[in-house]
Amino acid sequence: MSPAPRDRFLEDAAAATADDPQRGFLRGALGGYYASRDVQKARYRDWEKARDAAALAKWTAVNRLDRNLARFEEAFVRNGGVVHWARDAAEARAIILGICREAGARSVIKSKCMTTEEIHLNDALEAEGFGVVESDLGEFIQQLRKEPPFHFVFPCMHLRRDAISELFGKHLGTPPTDSPEELTMIARRHLRDLYLRADIGISGANFLVAETGQVSITENEGNARLTCALPRVHIALAGIEKVIERLDDLAVLLPMLATAGAGQPMTCYNTLYAGPRRAGEADGPEAFHVVLLDNRRTALLADPEQRDALHCIRCGACLNVCPIFKNIGGFAYGTTYQGPIGSVITPHLRGLRNWNHLSGASSLCGACTEACPVRIDLHHHLLRNRRNAVRAHGGWADRLFHRAFGWVIARPRLFSLGGRLFRAALPVLRRLPLPYLRPWLRTRTLPEAAEPSFRQQAKEVLR
Amino acid sequence: MRVDLFIPCFVDQLAPRVGLATAKVLRGLGHEVAFREAQTCCGQPSFNSGHWDVAREAALRALDVFRGAEAVVGPSASCVAMMRKFYPEVLAGHPRAAEAADLAGRTFELGEFIVRRLGVTDVGARWEGKATYHDGCHGLRELGLRREARALLGAVRGLTLIEAEEQETCCGFGGLFSVKYPMISTAMAQVKSDALVRTGADIVVSSDPSCLLQIGGYLGRQGKAVRTLHLAEVLASR
Amino acid sequence: MSAARETILGRIAEALRLAAPRPHLSSDVPAGTPAKVGKAWLPEGGDDEEGRLALLEANLGKLRASLVRVPDAPAAAAALARLAAERGWKRLALHRGELTETVARGLPCETWCVDDGFDKDRLEACDAGLTACESLVAQTGSLLVSSASNGGRALSILPHVHVVVARRQQVLPDLEAALADARARHGGALPSMLGFITGPSRTGDIERILVLGAHGPKELHVILIG
Numbered sequence: 001m002s003p004a005p006r007d008r009f010l011e012d013a014a015a016a017t018a019d020d021p022q023r024g025f026l027r028g029a030l031g032g033y034y035a036s037r038d039v040q041k042a043r044y045r046d047w048e049k050a051r052d053a054a055a056l057a058k059w060t061a062v063n064r065l066d067r068n069l070a071r072f073e074e075a076f077v078r079n080g081g082v083v084h085w086a087r088d089a090a091e092a093r094a095i096i097l098g099i100c101r102e103a104g105a106r107s108v109i110k111s112k113c114m115t116t117e118e119i120h121l122n123d124a125l126e127a128e129g130f131g132v133v134e135s136d137l138g139e140f141i142q143q144l145r146k147e148p149p150f151h152f153v154f155p156c157m158h159l160r161r162d163a164i165s166e167l168f169g170k171h172l173g174t175p176p177t178d179s180p181e182e183l184t185m186i187a188r189r190h191l192r193d194l195y196l197r198a199d200i201g202i203s204g205a206n207f208l209v210a211e212t213g214q215v216s217i218t219e220n221e222g223n224a225r226l227t228c229a230l231p232r233v234h235i236a237l238a239g240i241e242k243v244i245e246r247l248d249d250l251a252v253l254l255p256m257l258a259t260a261g262a263g264q265p266m267t268c269y270n271t272l273y274a275g276p277r278r279a280g281e282a283d284g285p286e287a288f289h290v291v292l293l294d295n296r297r298t299a300l301l302a303d304p305e306q307r308d309a310l311h312c313i314r315c316g317a318c319l320n321v322c323p324i325f326k327n328i329g330g331f332a333y334g335t336t337y338q339g340p341i342g343s344v345i346t347p348h349l350r351g352l353r354n355w356n357h358l359s360g361a362s363s364l365c366g367a368c369t370e371a372c373p374v375r376i377d378l379h380h381h382l383l384r385n386r387r388n389a390v391r392a393h394g395g396w397a398d399r400l401f402h403r404a405f406g407w408v409i410a411r412p413r414l415f416s417l418g419g420r421l422f423r424a425a426l427p428v429l430r431r432l433p434l435p436y437l438r439p440w441l442r443t444r445t446l447p448e449a450a451e452p453s454f455r456q457q458a459k460e461v462l463r
Numbered sequence: 464m465r466v467d468l469f470i471p472c473f474v475d476q477l478a479p480r481v482g483l484a485t486a487k488v489l490r491g492l493g494h495e496v497a498f499r500e501a502q503t504c505c506g507q508p509s510f511n512s513g514h515w516d517v518a519r520e521a522a523l524r525a526l527d528v529f530r531g532a533e534a535v536v537g538p539s540a541s542c543v544a545m546m547r548k549f550y551p552e553v554l555a556g557h558p559r560a561a562e563a564a565d566l567a568g569r570t571f572e573l574g575e576f577i578v579r580r581l582g583v584t585d586v587g588a589r590w591e592g593k594a595t596y597h598d599g600c601h602g603l604r605e606l607g608l609r610r611e612a613r614a615l616l617g618a619v620r621g622l623t624l625i626e627a628e629e630q631e632t633c634c635g636f637g638g639l640f641s642v643k644y645p646m647i648s649t650a651m652a653q654v655k656s657d658a659l660v661r662t663g664a665d666i667v668v669s670s671d672p673s674c675l676l677q678i679g680g681y682l683g684r685q686g687k688a689v690r691t692l693h694l695a696e697v698l699a700s701r
Numbered sequence: 702m703s704a705a706r707e708t709i710l711g712r713i714a715e716a717l718r719l720a721a722p723r724p725h726l727s728s729d730v731p732a733g734t735p736a737k738v739g740k741a742w743l744p745e746g747g748d749d750e751e752g753r754l755a756l757l758e759a760n761l762g763k764l765r766a767s768l769v770r771v772p773d774a775p776a777a778a779a780a781l782a783r784l785a786a787e788r789g790w791k792r793l794a795l796h797r798g799e800l801t802e803t804v805a806r807g808l809p810c811e812t813w814c815v816d817d818g819f820d821k822d823r824l825e826a827c828d829a830g831l832t833a834c835e836s837l838v839a840q841t842g843s844l845l846v847s848s849a850s851n852g853g854r855a856l857s858i859l860p861h862v863h864v865v866v867a868r869r870q871q872v873l874p875d876l877e878a879a880l881a882d883a884r885a886r887h888g889g890a891l892p893s894m895l896g897f898i899t900g901p902s903r904t905g906d907i908e909r910i911l912v913l914g915a916h917g918p919k920e921l922h923v924i925l926i927g
């Protein structure tokens with residue numbers, strides 16, 4: 001049996017935080033992002049209000065999700081597409097495998113899609129004998145490494161160029177190079193032919209437009225454009241929360257996604273697909289399927305307090321600014337979605353009992369909430385998860401500790417006495433391996449406490 | 464104006480000088496300063512640990528303790544944020560929710576009170592040397608305070624303010640987080656403290672005593688000479 | 702799979718019986734669609750034609766795309782011919798259309814129209830793809846292309862260079878205007894692909910260092926007539 005998620009987390013986080021060079025590398029890699037994000041944000045006439053508009057667009061869409069999904073389905077079918085509904089990961093995998101089999105397909109090219117990571121699609125496709133290739137550079141690298149993405153927008157940001165060069169040398173037989181440009185070109189050349197030969201293209205979806213039945217896909221490299229242009233069949237896997245009401249909501253959401261997540265004015269390619277190739281169009285797939293996935297998103301929807309977590313447009317901004325993420329990295333989370341948004345939603349998607357430790361592993365600094373372009377109340381949701389966990393299955397020792405604490409702080413004299421005793425005992429406590437003091441003292445000192453407390457002095461001083 | 468002090472429990476017990484400095488600064492500005500002895504802890508440790516029932520009790524007590532106060536001023540953005548933002552949250556739907564909202568409107572962080580409420584930036588302080596300022600996250604993001612402490616420090620005679628890199632990065636304290644996830648908390652302290660030390664400042668100033676506990680504790684273990692001081696202590700020096 | 706559909710829609714309806722609070726906003730947002738009210742807060746789109754052109758040019762420059770302004774179609778053809786000669790193109794792919802065909806006429810290299818029987822290998826072997834566009838967006842430096850008017854899906858993404866020829870009148874202030882314009886043009890039947898292109902293909906996947914030409918065109922040239 002694999003270790004419990006919490007134990008694994010503690011182990012991995014300890015290892016990651018002990019790796020100073022790697023933490024420095026991550027900070028350095030994000031330095032350019034902060035600079036360009038600030039330049040782009042400054043171009044907004046009012047960034048904070050633009051966040052309001054984006055938040056409202058998603059709030060309206062999610063709070064009328066049933067109606068909007070039905071509208072999307074109707075319009076998408078009118079456009080000539082096929083809609084499938086999947087209650088869970090197994091159902092989604094079965095649907096996609098079915099489409100691949102029916103199309104007599106052999107090879108599949110994929111553009112970046114975290115939802116396919118969520119349902120572990122690649123393993124399922126490979127088990128059925130389909131050749132699957134990730135075409136996004138970062139995903140391609142991670143696929144070669146047999147590793148999940150480190151960051152859901154920047155999949156291989158933890159790797160240095162020499163590691164990538166070595167990887168390419170091993171798998172593609174290319175000579176070593178320390179040029180990111182040359183490494184990118186190696187992948188470009190390698191993948192070109194695979195695009196041309198693939199039978200099926202699988203993508204995700206950034207937005208589903210209810211009004212027009214279009215699937216909107218955002219990317220920088222052009223791999224998704226190729227994935228949706230060349231193969232005979234296009235399958236897009238989308239969480240049900242991706243739906244938005246109007247086409248022109250994108251006039252707000254697309255630039256904000258790019259600016260918040262990557263410091264760009266717009267991501268290089270933002271493409272809307274409405275069905276397969278039309279009569280009179282030069283190219284495009286013969287068939288276009290959308291698979292709408294629930295997989296416990298409705299459980300999150302049923303919690304009105306945290307429903308806004310479904311507004312997420314997966315820009316990655318909250319990871320980029322998160323001091324926890326920057327210090328422990330993406331793998332320690334052990335989740336499909338890393339960082340603050342992952343810590344918020346994973347307990348809903350995979351169970352609070354096993355995943356609440358992620359909500360605890362936060363100093364609640366709020367950098368995520370401040371960065372989120374759609375104003376998700378991220379760090380406060382961590383507090384709410386903690387509350388829910390205590391209510392649902394809190395431990396007795398923890399409950400006793402806090403009850404006792406509450407009892408003492410309700411009694412000023414007792415509190416004062418406790419304080420005195422604590423101060424008197426402090427020199428000794430420093431050397432006793434008490435549960436809360438030891439982890440502190442290992443890396444930090446405690447202040448001396450020689451003087452009388454404030455309340456003892458107050459009477460005198462404030463007279 | 465009569466100002467009621469709101470002294471965080473660990474300032475009371477471990478850093479009373481911060482409370483004394485707060486009183487001194489406010490009196491220096493001509494206000495009457497009082498301390499209501501029934502106050503203890505705002506309940507944040509339990510709130511942050513998910514024990515909202517305990518926090519709710521603490522909130523209800525605080526409503527009684529500070530009943531009728533014109534202005535409640537505390538030298539801790541974190542504890543003020545507990546009162547202002549989270550008491551209303553734990554008392555949502557409670558019969559006394561309106562009282563919590565009312566108390567929230569009367570509670571201020573020290574620098575916020577002096578600059579925003581009193582409209583003062585020069586409190587007549589003098590401190591010779593180079594200082595750098597650490598923004599506590601609660602002040603920064605729960606209370607929206609950025610310029611207040613800087614305006615006050617800017618007016619201190621003899622003091623040169625040097626801004627650090629990682630200016631808005633968390634120090635990693637986070638209450639019980641610091642002992643439940645010590646490795647992450649320490650890594651954060653390291654990033655923050657290194658940046659503060661790189662400024663070459665003699666002192667690190669903050670409006671949040673809990674951040675100073677963390678930063679000071681880390682710097683202490685590292686044997687660094689940089690001192691940590693609360694904003695009130697700088698403002699109280701002559 | 703309609704059982705799944707019913708289950709999911711049922712779960713959603715059940716979940717939505719409890720209303721969620723509105724998000725905490727920084728301001729009182731006036732009534733109207735997000736795009737309409739958000740317009741004033743997004744990056745500007747230029748006040749007049751001059752402003753729009755200046756903005757477009759600046760934005761394309763920052764994106765590392767080139768903009769050549771020419772007075773008329775023959776000058777555009779000359780500009781394209783210069784690009785072809787400088788870069789030694791052997792084959793250029795284009796789509797049928799008044800503008801593209803005029804501009805590509807007399808080019809010192811082989812030309813091929815994708816509408817005459819699409820062949821992806823043949824397209825891959827082309828050095829450059831020439832397309833028109835639906836509109837250009839001053840606000841972001843984007844071009845809007847569609848599968849209906851601009852030669853399908855692959856022409857603007859598969860060749861190593863993408864050249865766009867457009868008229869000055871096609872420059873619109875912002876994304877909202879570009880979407881509205883495309884809808885007006887295509888009416889109820891939107892093209893199967895409608896895509897904003899903002900600069901040449903790029904990636905930062907390796908150490909967050911910018912590299913152009915990840916999978917799509919390494920170069921993007923805009924020839925603007927008028």
Ligand code: SF4
Nearest residue numbers: 312313315316318372
């Ligand atoms: S939660 Fe917000 S900041 Fe984080 S990825 Fe989602 S949209 Fe971006």
